[in-house]
């Protein structure tokens with residue numbers, strides 16, 4: 001089932017999400033619905049708070065992004081196989097090298113902005129079977145993971161933009177929070193309006 005994606009302005013996007021226990025009910029259904037929702041919106045990542053669940057869970061699949069013409073073959077291959085579930089993730093280390101990238105977010109349609117992030121991270125998490133995994137992630141996959149991880153901390157990429165860019169976006173963000181935008185996937189706005 002496709003779930004409505006919560007739009008910028010909803011307080012759930014500003015909350016720190018809660019840990020999930022392996023006995024959590026309905027997790028399998030939530031995951032199935034999140035995959036369906038993410039693909040329907042052509043996203044490469046989706047965090048549980050974006051579908052109205054304040055839980056420490058996000059999913060990623062870099063493959064839709066691997067067709068971007070501007071990417072090198074190595075970058076494309078790196079993204080193609082990058083499909084994972086992250087439960088209760090914790091970033092343990094961040095590299096000193098930083099990279100800049102023009103990000104977007106399914107909760108903030110039609111807005112993009114340059115965000116600087118560490119190139120490589122070391123992250124510990126549980127997969128969908130609650131198996132604990134620790135790994136290093138670099139490049140585009142690292143970018144996607146850090147963006148989604150921020151959602152669990154109640155941080156949006158727009159919080160990380162320059163003061164000038166924030167000022168320039170202020171009206172547009174206000175419009176989004178009021179549902180005053182055109183978007184081709186199902187969204188829920190803070191005033192209980194929905195798209196479609």
Ligand SMILES: [Zn+2]
Pocket residue numbers: 104105106107147148151
């Ligand atoms: Zn996002």
